[in-house]
Amino acid sequence: MTHPARYWHREGERIVCTACPRLCTMSEGQHGFCYVRKHEDGRLVSLAYGKPNAVAVDPIEKKPLWHFLPGTTILSMGTAGCNLGCRFCQNWDLSKAKSHHKRALELAPEDVPALARREGAASVAFTYNDPTIYPEYVIDAARAARAAGVAAVGVTAGYISDAARADMYPELDALNIDLKGFSERFYHKLTFSHLQPVLETIEWSVKRGLWVELTTLVIPGHNDDPEELRAQFRWIAEHVGPDVPLHLTAFHPDYKLQDVERTPPETLIRARDEARGFGLRFVYTGNIWDRVGSVTACPGCDLPLIERRWHAVAANRVKADGTCPGCARQIPGVFDARSQSTSGGRRYHLL
Template sequence: MGKKVQCDLCPTECVLEDYQVGGCRVRINKGGTLYSLVYGKPCAVAVDPIEKKPFFHFLPATTAFSIATAGCVLGCKFCQNWQISQADPEDTDNLDLPPDDVVRQAIFYNCRTITYTYTEPTVFYEYMYDTAKIARRFNIKNTMHTCGYINEKPLRELSKFMDAADVDLKAFTEDFYSRICGGRLKPVLDALVVLREEGVWLEITNLIISTLNDDIKKIREMCSWIVKNLGPDVPIHFSRFFPNYKLKDLPPTPMETMKNARSAAMDAGMRYVYLGNMRSEAENTYCHRCKNLIIERHGYFVKQNNISNGRCRFCNTSIPGVWS
């Protein structure tokens, strides 16, 4: 029997016996060597508006070539993509798409970015890393939507090629992370700080679930932490919860809660606060200085854009984000 192996990619740090697959479902110890089972084997490939990721301050109205493999480092009970994130790679329908083909396809479909998304890109780290490296040579940007549950070393290495990251900050309590997600909060906060330090453009998504993480005090605390550690320019997307996966018995989050969260975040000093999974004027971007409407959105579609050269057309203030 081969030796035991410890995976150091994510903070779970599974110790794997020979032929044991990690908690992420896609990394296996075979004969004392750790292999990725999903390198070049995505189970989801699509061309999406970048706003769907969601990135609101990153090349608006462009498309992103989006890929995902099976597996996830967490096991959130509310997962929207649990059919693939909580599936073994041998049970999903996988394509054969090596890194250079991903880039080729992205160019073919005229995508400005490649996004590693849907499930948790950390689990297909090698695939993402190699693809990102090639994409950069062809002037295609790399973005990921991650839960931020990744160790510092691999994250710093990845950051060299990552242009933007949307991090799911699922709640601001260890209890929530432990019970609902099967992880811990601390490593996620650490990852956010690392991404900021490495100069990766950051947006944060926070799904608000009634009774579980809708405590306005905690939301306020979270926003203050973000402002203090990441700065007020980080856009935050509060996302409305709809019953899913193992949390089918909870109601959709009330509009009231969503609006309260938004004002709490604004009060804490955050400049760009969006509400997702619902229609409202909180989908639009307003200049933090002159308060004029600078990007009007309807769902994932941009209706007007008043940013030129990264500045507000009304007051010429530089708007944080990546605009070209």
């Protein structure tokens, strides 16, 4: 079964998908690069609508989102396929699969919030692969979630068209955007995509008041050059501001980069210190044990506000109104589910 897709136009007998900058051109019967958008009977259809291939309950810290409803659980779901070709993909069994290669769960958009509630989750995440390839489902499911008082989250590479982004992102309550590196060479060679559209997505999202956290998987020999990382930190500070959380996470050998070593912890710790030197206030390390790099501290009085043990919150001292109990400074983020709007979406104003 298929579902009509949006974001396409016709060029003669072919169809051009406009959901992402890849602009796949398909003859009748062909799939796009993502495997789940197909030219069928003269129109574009989605093979992923209402058919997640992976569903699980995770700590929200695993997304990673560390300033959005900390300590809660999130219903995570993803489909087969992806619009990037990352050689280091750590979910490649999903992202490189076609829909019919993986058993799918039939889950209508209106049933998503009920499942989240049944599992005790405060929110739902479109993750594991990239929700860019099934925006129709994300939009409908996020609207159903909002109506039921369940937050919706997107975990994405941000490689999306202007039109799909303008429709899908405002329906979400939070985003974690993967800034995979900071050179066009890295993006072209290791992800089969381009850097500039991702930067545009990040800037667009933050400037429109969406809650955004960034993640960079630091890969030895590929995107860990100190000068490249400094350029990234400078860009974040200048273009989206010092209060957007940045997660620097450790790589482990996977998919087509089996011969690359794990990221040394000292690489992440040094990068975190440098990022803070550029004025970034909330920089975290992930996939390693680093007590300092897992604490959210108040930028006003340096009080440890949220302490974490891997993906578990050990202590949360942020007040329900999002302020520091020590100095009353407003901490960017959403720290209490009761502050979550369910009538048109919440907008977050960073300091």
